Amino acid sequence: xSLFFDHQSMLDTGADVLASLxxxxxxxQNIKPPSSLDVSSGQPAVVLLTGATGFIGAHLLDELLRRxxxxxxxxxxxxxxxxxxxxxxxxxxxxxxxxPPENRVIPIAGDLSLPRLGLGHGFFNRLxxxxxxxYGIMPQTNAGQSYSTLRPVILNGxxxxxxxxxxxxxxxxxxxxxxxxxxxxxxxxxxxWTEDDVLDGLPDKGNGFALGKWAAERLVRQAxxxxxxxxxxxxxxxxxxxxxxxxxxxxxxxxxxxxxxKLGRFPNPENRFNPAPVDYICAAVFQLSQHFRARGKTxxxxxxxxxxxDALPTAAGxxxxxxxxxxxxxxxxxxxxxxxxxxxxxxxxxxxxxxLASSTVKPPRAFSRNTREALSGKPAFPQMDAAYYSRMLRYxxxxxxxxxxxxxxxx
Ligand SMILES: NC(=O)c1ccc[n+]([C@@H]2O[C@H](COP(=O)([O-])OP(=O)(O)OC[C@H]3O[C@@H](n4cnc5c(N)ncnc54)[C@H](OP(=O)(O)O)[C@@H]3O)[C@@H](O)[C@H]2O)c1
Numbered sequence: 001x002s003l004f005f006d007h008q009s010m011l012d013t014g015a016d017v018l019a020s021l022x023x024x025x026x027x028x029q030n031i032k033p034p035s036s037l038d039v040s041s042g043q044p045a046v047v048l049l050t051g052a053t054g055f056i057g058a059h060l061l062d063e064l065l066r067r068x069x070x071x072x073x074x075x076x077x078x079x080x081x082x083x084x085x086x087x088x089x090x091x092x093x094x095x096x097x098x099x100p101p102e103n104r105v106i107p108i109a110g111d112l113s114l115p116r117l118g119l120g121h122g123f124f125n126r127l128x129x130x131x132x133x134x135y136g137i138m139p140q141t142n143a144g145q146s147y148s149t150l151r152p153v154i155l156n157g158x159x160x161x162x163x164x165x166x167x168x169x170x171x172x173x174x175x176x177x178x179x180x181x182x183x184x185x186x187x188x189x190x191x192x193w194t195e196d197d198v199l200d201g202l203p204d205k206g207n208g209f210a211l212g213k214w215a216a217e218r219l220v221r222q223a224x225x226x227x228x229x230x231x232x233x234x235x236x237x238x239x240x241x242x243x244x245x246x247x248x249x250x251x252x253x254x255x256x257x258x259x260x261x262k263l264g265r266f267p268n269p270e271n272r273f274n275p276a277p278v279d280y281i282c283a284a285v286f287q288l289s290q291h292f293r294a295r296g297k298t299x300x301x302x303x304x305x306x307x308x309x310d311a312l313p314t315a316a317g318x319x320x321x322x323x324x325x326x327x328x329x330x331x332x333x334x335x336x337x338x339x340x341x342x343x344x345x346x347x348x349x350x351x352x353x354x355x356l357a358s359s360t361v362k363p364p365r366a367f368s369r370n371t372r373e374a375l376s377g378k379p380a381f382p383q384m385d386a387a388y389y390s391r392m393l394r395y396x397x398x399x400x401x402x403x404x405x406x407x408x409x410x411x
Contacts, residue, residue: 018147021211022202024155025218031159032226033166043290044133044172047072048164050112050157051137053091055248055278056176056238060135061105062097063282071104073127075117078109094399095246112138112157117164128168133289135174136161138216140251147208147215154212155219162223173230174289175220179300180210181234182364195234195298195370224296232298233285234366239275242382245391247278249401257312257396260331261321262405266313267331276303276381277388283379284371291374300368307384315389319397321405 047064051057052074064072076084084107089099100107111118119127138154158175165173182193184206199218203211217232224230240247248254253275260266281301288299313323382388396402 018204018211021147021215024151025215027159027162027219027222027226031163031166031223033170033223033228035227043068044070046070046130046132048075048127048131048134048161049073049137050075050135050161051139051176052076052107053087054137054140055095055251056140056235056282057135057137058091058095058097059241059278059282060137060285061100062092063279063286064135065100065104067286069104070133071106073131074105074107075110075112076107077111078107081107081109084109095241096244096395097246112154112160113152114156115160117157117160124164125168128164130169131164131171132169133172133174134161134165135176135285135289137176138212140248145208147206147211150208150212151215154216158216158219162219162228166223166226166228170229172289172295173220173223173228174285175216175230175232176285177217177232177234178209178213179234179236179302179366181214181217182366183207183210184214187364190364192365192367194367195300229295231289231295233288233301234298235281235301236303237275238278238281239384240277240388240392240395241279242277242384242388243279243391245388245393245395247392247395249396249399254396254401258402258405260323261316261402263331264321264323265326265331266316266323267328268309268325274303274306275384276301277384280379280382284375287379288371288374294370294374297370297374299371299374300366301371302366302368303384304372304381307388311384311386312389314386315393318386319390319393321393321402 047068047070049057049061049064049072052061052072053076057074061072061074064070074084074088076087078084078087088105088107092099108119108123116124136158138157139150162173165171181187181199182190184203186201186203186206187193187199198221199214203214206214220230220232237253238248238251239253256267280303284301285299288294309325313325316323393402
């Protein structure tokens with residue numbers, strides 16, 4: 001099960017913020033599709049993608065370019081479109097992906113936190129009339145960020161994308177979410193979830209990350225109830241590319257691996273470390289997004305089988321980072337001070353609070369029947385063996401992420 005459930009032990013948001021949650025998740029009445037729907041069943045010709053400078057978005061862009069003939073508008077945070085082109089190129093390069101063909105990829109400067117995504121009226125309307133599929137990827141956040149920090153981006157961004165989707169041509173809205181929605185205390189009495197279960201109720205507490213994801217899903221569901229075709233893809237833990245090893249260095253999994261290399265110890269993952277390679281996830285999201293009968297559903301993007309427990313420690317040993325496997329309790333009891341300050345989670349004491357020990361938070365079981373039935377065994381799930389993790393560790397080393405952990409600190 002995903003590490004994301006462990007976010008539950010992180011920062012709780014204040015009562016004042018939670019008081020506004022009910023209002024935050026109300027979708028403006030004027031965001032609704034026209035009454036006559038003309039949903040196309042073919043491949044999209046023009047796509048809008050957000051988050052393309054990030055880990056998931058860059059790989060999803062690559063997938064869209066390889067699997068369709070679509071032109072792809074990429075909303076990129078930048079001062080102007082020229083800068084947006086540069087930022088997107090750098091991101092693809094960082095993840096060892098091919099440079100985008102100019103005639104197919106159109107980076108546009110914008111911001112999810114702004115009205116109309118920071119675009120002028122005219123261009124917003126033009127996009128609405130051209131685009132026939134939207135893939136909405138919101139920022140990844142670290143576990144300590146509060147709901148009030150995330151709200152302007154995640155909620156405003158989702159609302160504005162839905163506004164665009166409802167405005168012109170009938171479009172499909174694909175919303176990337178996270179399994180962490182189940183980590184809200186409101187749902188703690190449930191120990192199993194299917195993709196069709198409705199996340200009813202209004203949370204009265206929770207960490208910012210899970211609240212933001214839950215709130216965005218609520219908005220998407222309302223748009224769906226008003227007639228907009230929407231899919232929700234809940235991602236679990238996403239690891240490096242199966243061939244290039246290119247991985248995210250800003251997420252919880254990276255933090256766990258980096259800390260473990262530094263300590264020379266890796267917590268016995270059992271059921272708690274269950275990542276899927278990013279290329280598999282993006283190929284599966286794309287495939288589901290093309291499945292006409294699979295529209296309007298929620299998908300749990302979980303790996304069909306867990307990575308072998310010893311694959312990462314074996315790879316680490318081969319790459320010059322000897323690792324022993326310890327119990328999750330022993331690992332999470334390691335004093336944060338031994339790790340020093342870290343870029344991902346500056347406060348290592350709070351990282352220690354991410355309870356890897358199943359004794360504190362028992363994650364619910366999530367089923368993925370919709371996903372399995374719609375994918376029917378494709379794409380093939382890559383081998384997550386020691387060779388796979390070696391490629392990921394070499395990528396970490398190459399981009400400087402683990403350069404200072406060659407000599408593990410004393411335990
Ligand atoms: N990676 C995982 O393991 C994982 C697992 C489960 C769910 N997810 C979900 O997948 C999504 C993407 O994750 P990721 O790992 O790809 O994150 P990421 O690498 O941090 O990328 C986030 C993207 O969002 C963009 N962004 C941030 N603020 C923005 C704003 N105000 N306006 C426009 N764009 C903005 C970033 O642009 P900049 O380059 O300008 O920062 C970047 O392109 C997240 O919602 C995350 O919760 C990821």
